[in-house]
Amino acid sequence: MTSPEFAPLFFDSEDGCPSETNYSVHDSPKTHDKILEPYIGLEFEDLDSVYIFYNAYARNHGFGIRKNSSAKSQVTKDLIWKNYVCDKAGKKNTEDPSTSKKRSVTRMDCKAKLDVRRSKDEKWVVTGFEKQHTHELDTPRRTIKHRSHNVAHKSLIVKKAMDNLHEAGLGPSKIAKTLNSTGVNNDITAQNVIDHLKIKRKNSIGREGVLVAQYLQAHMVKDPNFFFALEIDSDGILRSLFWADSRARNDYLTFCDVIVFDVTYRTNRLMMPFAPFTGVNHHRQSILLGCALLADETEDTFIWLFKQWLNCMFDKHPQVIITDMDRAMYNAIKIVFPNSRHRFCSWHINKHLIEHVYDMRDTESEFASKYKIWYNSRTVQHCEVLWKELITGFKLQNNKWLSKMWNLRHHWVPVYLKDIFVAGMTSTGRSESINSFFDGFVNSNTQLPEFVVQYEKALLTRRHSEEVEDYMTLNSTPVLLSNTNIETYASKIYTRAMFKLFQNEFKQSLECGHQKLTSSGNSCTYLVGLASESIEKWYKVVYEDFKSNSILCDCAKFETDGFICKHIIHMFFKKQMFVLPSKYIIKRWTIQARHMVAYEKGPLDNSNVQLVTPIMKWDLTNLCHKLVEKASISEKSFREVYNLISSKLDELGLTDDTTINNLKEQEQVTVDITTIRDPIQVRTKGRPKIATRMHSSIEISQNIFKKRTCGACGMKGHYSTTCPKNRKVITKFYIAFIVIKNIIAKLSFNFCRIDS
Structure with a gap:
């Protein structure tokens, strides 16, 4: 020193x-x-x-x-x-005439x-x-x-602070304001932040594949059970990548019954489809069970992805997987998940129905009402009879799309799916809500390394919501409607969100009536429904002998949603059953759901976890700046501070050599993936669009029928700014017309002079 x-x-x-x-x-x-x-x-x-x-x-x-x-x-x-x-x-x-802009x-x-x-x-x-x-x-x-x-914005610590604030979702102006609020004369401008981020993105082009692989590999140091897979072609180009942390893998062990998979999202610079695996937790919240960025949406790519996901999730097949009607996805699921039930998204089917059946565009039409009756058929036999009547009655025998959908009815018609648990989900809406949630973290300029980092940020936000709901469930007591043991027990065993659903069924059960149909031995069949509704809307409920306490309802809410319906609760009171049988409690909806499976995450070595963040370093740097300013008042105070810092550095033993050695160790860890080349930008159909979300053909077709409406005259086809009745528009048009006319006249005059 x-x-x-x-x-x-x-x-x-x-x-x-x-x-x-x-x-x-x-x-x-x-x-x-x-x-x-x-x-x-x-x-x-x-x-x-x-x-x-x-x-x-x-x-x-x-x-x-x-x-x-x-x-x-x-x-x-x-x-x-x-x-x-x-x-x-x-x-x-x-004197430079080429200078067009006067500065x-x-x-x-x-x-x-x-x-x-x-x-x-x-x-x-x-x-x-x-x-x-x-x-x-x-x-x-x-x-x-x-x-x-x-030059404050050129500091390595400031640059790192900019990166972290940018990753947290702050814009350039807010980043500059945050860094300037530390009390030090930094004078960082929003343009400084923009320039830094622009240079960072530019420097990453050509290295995105390497940076993503390095980030995922480094994540394994902090999370030993972190899983990722890369698909690289023969030329070393990164095609697809999949990753899931230990929390996602552990969540799947608990909530492996229903998975939603959807790829209608492209928010990154290379327009690679984002493919999240979405589940639902015990609070009925969407949870992420791994995700991928894909090269394309072909069958081979889906097969690769599903195999990697299955390998990540301990080769445990989901009971049900919900997707849209994509053919490549359908074929890949049959190959990789032969033990899983595949359900099509009901929302997409109803939208496509409007495309292929003109009469469905009018929701009040006769076809729409009869289709609704058919769709809600309660038995397979009744469903098949109504379908034939629907097709022949409206002369749709030659409609190829309807014929195809009938052949695939076991994947989307409710009456054929009454025996599978779907946790209340019938569409890919949860996955699409996840996509919408990510809009706050990424955009169409987001590079792959930044996308992966932002995914982690979004993931933490989602998990924080679950922690809040856990706290509210454990630290609040719901208001009961009665003093019955059934409701009291349900309030103690279910999570807050689930108890609200159960309590709604419980409340409606008090308004139900019943009618006995048949009795055979220990079995009785009843019709049960709301007393205010016609008996045609009531459901059949079968009560077995008292010893088994078995009650089956034709609405199949327990089989599909996982909690008993109002019809069964009504029969409990009818049969003097005041205790909720344990077989009607599915543990995945209970407070103790996460304790069903031992936590798979291995112990983390705290020495590998970055305990000191860049923001903390930034705060320490500002403190040092203030210390220097205070110490510079006199030579004595300056020397005291100088000697104090010098001795502290010697005590810590932090030298440039140790930093270099640490960097060399990190380089050795990732040297085997430095040859990965960037993915090829996914080509989209038609001209390039700024929009980040892919739209179905029905959404596009609906936009075609929308016409502009003028706010001035009320007519279709134009806005008020271009309205023919608008005097300003007419004046501008007239002036433009006169100018063009004069130019043409002048040109004609010049031509005449040349000819002469």
Whole structure:
């Protein structure tokens, strides 16, 4: 450590932080009580020291500097002379006719300068110094706005802070405001932030595949059970990637019954489809069970993805998987998930129905009402009879789409799916809501490395919502409608969200009536429904013998949603059953759902976890800046602080060598993936669009029928700004017409002169 007498602190031009400068000044120590004034003969070790010194002098005196001219040796071609000037030196070039944009004058022909020349002993010696300026000097607050002093945004710590704030979702203006609110004269502008992010994105182009692979590989150090897979073609180009952390894998062990898979989302620079695997937790909240970015939507790509996901999830097939009607996806699911039931999204089917059946566009039409009756058929036999009547009655025998959908009826018609548990889901709406949620974290310019990072941020936000709901469930007591044991027990065992659904069924059960149909041995069949509804809308409920306490309802709410319906609750009271049987409690909806499976996540080594964040480093740097300012009041306080920091650095043993070694170790970990090439940008149909979400053909067709409506005249086909009855529009049109007419007349006159 250099003696404090020869090591004044200055702001380095590269990182904006105080740095230790080892230039040799052959002068008495008293010159260091304040920043030196340059003089002829002052020596420096190198040009960096010259710049730092003169820039610090300039900042102390209210002006900025810039590097100007230089000279090289004609023999060795080495640099032998350098000139630094005030940033207002020179004159504006007013003779250049190519300059189209007139800019303000900033050059004042200032003569202030500093010249240095290389000596025989390789030192840089001041050979010329001009102190006087041709302009007024700035105040300290304005001085830091000069380009040579406004270097805080170039600091590595500030850049890292910008990155972290950007990842947190803040815009450039808010990032600049946050960094400037620390009490230090940083003077960071929103444009500084924009420039940094632009350079970062530019530097990542061509390296996105490598950076993503490095990030995922580094994540395994913090999370030993983290899983990721890359699909790379023969040319080394990254095609697809899949990843899931240990929390997602553990969640799947608990909630592996129903999975929603959807790929209608392309929010990244390369337009790669985002494919999340979505489940539902015990609070009926959407949870992410891994996700992927795909090269395309072909059958082979889906097969690769599903195999990787299955491998990640311990080869445990989901009971049900819900998707749209994509053919490639359908074929891949049959191959990879033969043990799973595949359900089509009901929302997409109803939308496609409007496309292929014209009569469905009018929801009040006869076809729409009869289709609704058929869709809600309660038995398979009744469903098949009504379908034939529907097709023949409206002469749809030649409709190929309806014929195809009938052949696939086991994947979407409710009566054929009454035996499978879907956790209340019949569409890919949960996946699409996840996509909508991600809109707040990513956009169409998001690069792959940033996308993966933002995914982690979004994931933490989703999991925080679950933690809040856990807390509310455990620290609140629901208001009961009765003193019955059934409702009381349900309020203690179910989560808050699930109990609300159960309580709604319980409330309606009190308004139900019943009618006995048949009785055979220990079995009785009843019709049960709301007393206010017609008996045709009631459901059949079968009650077995008292010992088994078995009650089956034709509405199949328990089989599909996982909690008993109002019809069964009504029969409980009818049969004097005041205790809710345990077989009607599905544990995945209970408070203890997560305790059913032992936590799979391995112990983490805290030494590998980054406990000190860049924001914390930034705060410490600002504290150091304030300490330097306070210590500079007197020579005594400066030396005390200097010695204190020096001893603390020696105590910690933090040197540049240890940092380099740590960097080398990190490079060795990721050296095997540095050859990965960036994915090819996915080509979309038609002209490029800014929109980030893919739309179905029905959504596109609906937009075609929409016509502009004028707010002035009420007519279709134009807006008020282009309304023919708008005087301003007519005036503008008339003026444009006259101008064009005059131009044509002038051109015609010129042609006539030429002809003559």
